[in-house]
Amino acid sequence: MEGAAQEVQREFPRLGPRKLKDENTATRAIVSGDRMEIHVTDDAIGRYFRRYQLGLRFVAHGAKAKTTCEWTGLTSDQLLTLCKRWGFDLMKTPRGPAPSSFHDFFDSKKRRAEAALFVSFCRTLGALPARTGKDAAVRLPCIENGERLCEAFEAFREWAPTSTLTFEHAILLARGVVQAELITLAQCPNCDGAMLVGRIERNQETCGLCRLPTAASS
Numbered sequence: 001m002e003g004a005a006q007e008v009q010r011e012f013p014r015l016g017p018r019k020l021k022d023e024n025t026a027t028r029a030i031v032s033g034d035r036m037e038i039h040v041t042d043d044a045i046g047r048y049f050r051r052y053q054l055g056l057r058f059v060a061h062g063a064k065a066k067t068t069c070e071w072t073g074l075t076s077d078q079l080l081t082l083c084k085r086w087g088f089d090l091m092k093t094p095r096g097p098a099p100s101s102f103h104d105f106f107d108s109k110k111r112r113a114e115a116a117l118f119v120s121f122c123r124t125l126g127a128l129p130a131r132t133g134k135d136a137a138v139r140l141p142c143i144e145n146g147e148r149l150c151e152a153f154e155a156f157r158e159w160a161p162t163s164t165l166t167f168e169h170a171i172l173l174a175r176g177v178v179q180a181e182l183i184t185l186a187q188c189p190n191c192d193g194a195m196l197v198g199r200i201e202r203n204q205e206t207c208g209l210c211r212l213p214t215a216a217s218s
């Protein structure tokens with residue numbers, strides 16, 4: 001483990017043992033005389049690098065700085081340093097408040113279908129917890145869920161490369177489905193496909209993409 005700790009310090013020379021500390025680690029520093037030894041567990045090193053890696057992934061997907069910090073646990077200074085180091089311009093990340101209206105997902109049939117597809121990817125890849133509710137939504141931002149959310153978003157973008165669903169909207173969707181107050185994922189009674197259902201939206205009897213059976217065909 002000594003080698004791994006040295007590697008971290010080489011990579012981030014200004015990093016002190018206190019900054020390495022993580023809520024789930026056994027990181028500790030022992031000062032003996034003038035010498036300081038850092039003891040870091042595999043888990044500490046792993047989470048440390050995952051945090052930074054996830055930060056880059058979020059920024060690459062166009063997440064706002066505030067969102068990235070919230071999900072990764074990075075401070076704004078750490079994120080700034082990370083972006084400078086890897087050539088990302090934080091000033092180019094989206095400005096203004098994060099999207100907050102679920103109405104955006106019901107603008108068109110295509111948008112509603114894409115939202116349902118993204119949530120389906122989230123479910124398939126385990127990005128959403130089994131529990132729903134306000135507390136579950138508050139607990140959603142963390143490294144593990146962030147990684148799975150990125151996987152779901154990347155899979156979604158491969159499936160729907162022309163989609164205009166932004167990463168911030170994807171996060172809003174994930175939160176909304178976990179909170180399960182204003183939107184939820186349901187099954188289309190006509191085609192059995194996944195469909196997004198909003199509490200205040202209209203015309204949601206079916207997914208909107210399937211054709212209802214006509215009197216002649218039934």
Ligand SMILES: [Zn+2]
Pocket residue numbers: 188189190191192193206207208209210211
């Ligand atoms: Zn349908």
